[in-house]
Each structure stands twice: as structure tokens, then as C-alpha cells.
Amino acid sequence: MTTNQLISEIKKKKSFLCIGLDVDLNKIPKHLLKEEDPIFAFNKAIIDATHQLAVAYKPNTAFYEAYGIKGWKALEKTIKYLNENYPEIFTIADAKRGDIGNTSTMYAKAFFEDLGFDSVTVAPYMGKDSIEPFLSFKEKHTILLALTSNKGAFDFQTQKIDNKEVYKTVLETSKSWENSENLMYVVGATKAEYFKEIREIVPNSFLLVPGVGAQGGNLEDVCKYGLTEDIGLLINSSRGIIYASNKSDFALAAANEAEKLQQQMKLEINSLS
Amino acid sequence: MTTNQLISEIKKKKSFLCIGLDVDLNKIPKHLLKEEDPIFAFNKAIIDATHQLAVAYKPNTAFYEAYGIKGWKALEKTIKYLNENYPEIFTIADAKRGDIGNTSTMYAKAFFEDLGFDSVTVAPYMGKDSIEPFLSFKEKHTILLALTSNKGAFDFQTQKIDNKEVYKTVLETSKSWENSENLMYVVGATKAEYFKEIREIVPNSFLLVPGVGAQGGNLEDVCKYGLTEDIGLLINSSRGIIYASNKSDFALAAANEAEKLQQQMKLEINSLS
Numbered sequence: 001m002t003t004n005q006l007i008s009e010i011k012k013k014k015s016f017l018c019i020g021l022d023v024d025l026n027k028i029p030k031h032l033l034k035e036e037d038p039i040f041a042f043n044k045a046i047i048d049a050t051h052q053l054a055v056a057y058k059p060n061t062a063f064y065e066a067y068g069i070k071g072w073k074a075l076e077k078t079i080k081y082l083n084e085n086y087p088e089i090f091t092i093a094d095a096k097r098g099d100i101g102n103t104s105t106m107y108a109k110a111f112f113e114d115l116g117f118d119s120v121t122v123a124p125y126m127g128k129d130s131i132e133p134f135l136s137f138k139e140k141h142t143i144l145l146a147l148t149s150n151k152g153a154f155d156f157q158t159q160k161i162d163n164k165e166v167y168k169t170v171l172e173t174s175k176s177w178e179n180s181e182n183l184m185y186v187v188g189a190t191k192a193e194y195f196k197e198i199r200e201i202v203p204n205s206f207l208l209v210p211g212v213g214a215q216g217g218n219l220e221d222v223c224k225y226g227l228t229e230d231i232g233l234l235i236n237s238s239r240g241i242i243y244a245s246n247k248s249d250f251a252l253a254a255a256n257e258a259e260k261l262q263q264q265m266k267l268e269i270n271s272l273s
Numbered sequence: 274m275t276t277n278q279l280i281s282e283i284k285k286k287k288s289f290l291c292i293g294l295d296v297d298l299n300k301i302p303k304h305l306l307k308e309e310d311p312i313f314a315f316n317k318a319i320i321d322a323t324h325q326l327a328v329a330y331k332p333n334t335a336f337y338e339a340y341g342i343k344g345w346k347a348l349e350k351t352i353k354y355l356n357e358n359y360p361e362i363f364t365i366a367d368a369k370r371g372d373i374g375n376t377s378t379m380y381a382k383a384f385f386e387d388l389g390f391d392s393v394t395v396a397p398y399m400g401k402d403s404i405e406p407f408l409s410f411k412e413k414h415t416i417l418l419a420l421t422s423n424k425g426a427f428d429f430q431t432q433k434i435d436n437k438e439v440y441k442t443v444l445e446t447s448k449s450w451e452n453s454e455n456l457m458y459v460v461g462a463t464k465a466e467y468f469k470e471i472r473e474i475v476p477n478s479f480l481l482v483p484g485v486g487a488q489g490g491n492l493e494d495v496c497k498y499g500l501t502e503d504i505g506l507l508i509n510s511s512r513g514i515i516y517a518s519n520k521s522d523f524a525l526a527a528a529n530e531a532e533k534l535q536q537q538m539k540l541e542i543n544s545l546s
Contacts, residue, residue, distance in 0.1 A: 062379035106335035127425020150373040152400020
């Protein structure tokens with residue numbers, strides 16, 4: 001999917017919501033455990049109930065790998081279901097990969113070609129030659145960790161290199177990489193006050209923003225500095241939406257929570273025109 | 274496996290060789306492609322031929338994920354085969370994972386419990402709370418990226434925070450984390466001159482050293498500064514060993530290459546006593 005297609009979808013749906021599909025078998029409704037593939041059954045119900053309110057879905061690969069082959073199958077079925085039934089949806093493999101060149105190429109093939117995701121999250125620690133193999137895929141997007149939403153972000157990301165925080169150095173440096181137009185960045189919502197300076201470095205890039213909801217981030221604060229003319233934001237909510245209920249009404253409850261966020265987003269988008 | 278068990282195995286075999294199982298179907302002998310599971314057939318033959326010369330095996334997960342379910346099954350079979358037939362072998366999932374706390378717990382379960390690896394490689398960018406979930410597993414080891422063997426290492430890892438390189442800051446900081454005795458570190462062989470200063474920060478920790486062979490690193494240089502009384506090194510070679518031949522003699526050729534390295538290691542170990 002091209003960035004323009006994503007932007008047009010956002011404007012059509014008046015939503016820049018991304019729903020995180022972090023499926024934990026201990027948290028889903030008990031009656032689904034009788035299904036042949038409970039993880040996929042859960043995802044399918046959530047997707048069918050929320051696809052008009054969201055523009056993106058983001059399975060975190062950890063939750064699938066934790067169930068071995070069964071989990072990997074559920075991930076394959078989920079992305080296939082999305083691509084076949086809702087091709088207008090932007091898909092994100094939240095995998096936080098990154099390795100030396102030839103190995104990153106294998107990861108890129110795994111997520112872009114074998115599974116068919118539109119994008120994948122990657123970690124910057126190993127530098128340029130660990131990321132460029134991802135960037136060389138056309139109409140695919142590479143979402144680089146910049147400033148994450150957890151406490152550990154203060155261990156290294158906000159430390160200063162030559163008077164400039166590590167995460168800003170990552171943003172600046174990555175702009176010079178080949179095919180950097182295919183880059184997006186992860187910036188946590190729990191650090192809304194940082195968005196102003198981030199927008200000075202990457203004024204137009206899409207930012208994937210986790211941390212709204214369960215982690216305490218606030219949508220309005222993020223939009224205040226993060227929103228661009230072309231929106232430029234994908235706000236993710238996982239637990240706050242998918243675990244809104246663990247009863248038989250779980251999909252409806254998820255849709256209600258998604259709609260609350262979408263309604264706020266609609267106001268933000270309308271305020272731009 | 275405990276660190277002491279690993280050390281005693283190293284001393285017994287006079288080897289601190291780790292063999293990287295980075296299987297690419299385009300590079301393995303053609304006759305194996307007829308097998309039901311060519312990746313596992315290749316790994317099994319390599320392991321059977323080299324297990325007396327090596328103390329560790331390290332599948333890089335990228336090479337398995339690139340083949341989807343088929344690849345993940347081959348990974349499961351490989352680790353199961355190692356654990357059942359060669360329980361004295363130290364196993365490393367080269368996965369370079371790392372995510373916010375609850376998600377890192379899922380990755381730790383995937384690699385330590387579901388698959389049964391002794392250790393996993395992780396990236397430090399997200400800080401303490403992304404790594405401690407791995408460290409809490411007893412008799413399991415978490416191998417933190419410090420200084421990698423690729424060019425991109427100079428993009429961020431060797432930049433200075435308060436006059437100290439990022440990778441040294443990572444080493445220093447990680448020592449204060451809970452259960453840090455379960456930490457090992459990745460330090461590339463292509464940067465042998467750095468080992469002296471690294472040993473000042475982590476005098477006793479095990480270092481997993483990629484980059485010998487195909488990437489140009491030199492064993493003698495690494496040992497000069499990296500070797501400790503208890504060895505403290507695992508030197509990895511992947512392509513140089515497993516692709517020594519792509520004919521029917523591939524396993525024997527791999528054993529020959531492994532033995533060359535093991536003989537050098539024997540000299541290094543003997544020089545300690």
C-alpha cells in the first residue's frame with residue numbers, strides 16, 4: 001500500500017486508529033477456546049466488528065510466537081484474512097526485528113513477501129545496513145523505533161550524543177538512508193511533550209503511536225503537536241479495545257471502544273480543514 | 274544449562290566454538306531438497322558431524338521465519354533434536370528480540386519454554402524493562418547486543434554519550450539490572466581492538482563473538498584481549514562452516530572447517546594453564 005492510499009483511507013474513514021492484535025489465550029472469552037483456532041477466531045471477530053473504525057491492524061509477533069506453530073499459523077491466517085477481505089487496511093507486523101544485512105533481508109522477505117504485511121517495526125541499534133534491506137521493498141513501509149512508550153526508553157533513547165538525544169540522532173541519521181521515504185517511526189504517546197521537537201526533525205513522516213489507553217497516553221496531547229496536514233499519525237490501542245469485554249459481547253464491546261477513539265479522531269481531522 | 278556446565282563442557286572439548294545454523298535453501302546441497310524437511314535434514318547432518326568440535330549451536334530465526342510455517346517447524350525440530358540427543362550443547366536462539374515488558378515476557382516464553390533454548394539474543398534499545406523479563410528465567414541466558422560486527426555499528430553504537438560510547442553505556446547500565454548474572458553480550462570479532470576496554474567493564478561475562486570467517490574477524494586477536502580464566506568466549510562461525518561444500522560431502526567439509534577452528538581454540542585454552 002502506498003502512503004497516499006493510507007492517507008486517503010484515513011480521510012474517508014475519519015480515523016487514524018490502529019488496533020493491536022496482541023492475543024493472549026488467558027484473556028479472550030472462554031467460549032472461543034473450543035474453536036479449532038481460538039486466536040484466529042478472536043481476531044476475525046474483532047476485525048469484522050471494527051474494520052470501519054480503524055485503518056490499520058498490528059499483530060505483535062511475540063504473542064503468536066509464544067504459541068509456537070499454532071501461533072504462527074494463526075498469524076498467517078489473520079494477515080491472509082485481512083488482505084483478502086479488507087485490502088484497504090494497512091497491516092503492521094510489530095516484530096521489532098533488525099540484524100546484519102543478509103539476515104535483515106530474510107526478515108524483510110518473511111514479513112513483506114511470505115506473510116504479505118504492508119509494514120514491519122524494526123529496532124535501530126545495528127544501524128543503516130540492518131535497516132536498508134527493509135527499505136528496498138517498494139510500497140512497503142519500515143517503522144523504526146525512535147522513542148518508545150516504556151520506562152526503559154530513558155535508559156538509552158533519551159541519553160545525549162553530542163548534546164542531542166539518542167532518539168533524535170536516530171531520526172536525523174535515518175533520513176539519509178536509501179529509500180528513507182519508506183520510513184515511519186514509533187513514538188510513544190506517553191511522551192506527548194516530545195512530539196513538537198520530533199516534528200521539527202521529521203515534519204511529514206507517519207508516526208506509529210502506541211501507549212494510548214492502557215499505558216496512559218492521551219490522544220489530544222499527541223495530536224496537538226503530532227498531527228500534520230496529511231494526518232501523519234497512526235494511533236495504536238491494543239488491550240483497551242480488544243479486551244473491553246471477555247464475555248460473548250467482546251466484539252461489540254471492542255467496536256464501542258474503537259468508536260470512542262474514532263469519534264475523537266474525527267474531531268481532530270475535521271479541525272484541520 | 275548453568276554457566277558452570279558450559280565452562281566445563283568447553284574445557285572438556287577444548288573448544289569454545291558456536292556454529293551458526295543460518296540455513297538458506299539456495300545454498301544447501303541440491304540432493305537435500307528432495308527430503309521432506311530439507312532444512313532439518315541439513316541441520317541434523319551438520320550437527321551430527323560437528324557436535325564433538327562445538328559447544329554451542331545458534332540458529333538465526335530470520336532464516337526460519339523466511340520460510341513461514343515450514344521454517345518454524347524446522348526450527349522446532351532442530352532444537353528438539355539438539356536437546357534430546359546432545360543435552361550437553363548450549364543452544365542460542367539468535368532472534369534479537371526486545372519489546373515492552375509484557376511482550377518481552379511472551380518472547381521469553383516462546384524461546385525458553387515453548388522451544389526450549391538455553392539462551393536468546395536481545396536488542397538493548399528499549400532498555401531495562403524490555404530485558405528483565407528475559408533475565409528472570411533461571412538457568413537461561415540473555416545475550417545482549419553490545420557491539421555488533423556490521424558497518425552499521427558505527428551509526429549509533431560507537432557514538433558517545435557523556436564521552437562514553439553507547440555500547441559501553443549499554444554494558445555498564447545492564448550490570449545493574451535484576452538477575453544480571455544471566456547476561457552475556459554480543460561483541461563482533463571484526464572489532465578485536467575493542468575487547469580490551471570491554472573486558473574492563475565486564476571482566477568475566479561470556480561474550481558471543483560473531484564475525485570470525487566470512488566477515489573477516491581473527492580468532493587470535495579476539496582471544497588476546499577477550500579470553501578469561503574461565504574462557505568467557507563463544508566464537509561463532511556460520512557460513513564458513515556450514516557452506517564449506519555444497520556437494521554430498523558437505524557435512525564432512527563442515528567438520529573439517531570446524532576442526533580447524535577447534536584446533537586453534539585448543540591452543541588458546543592450553544595457553545591458559
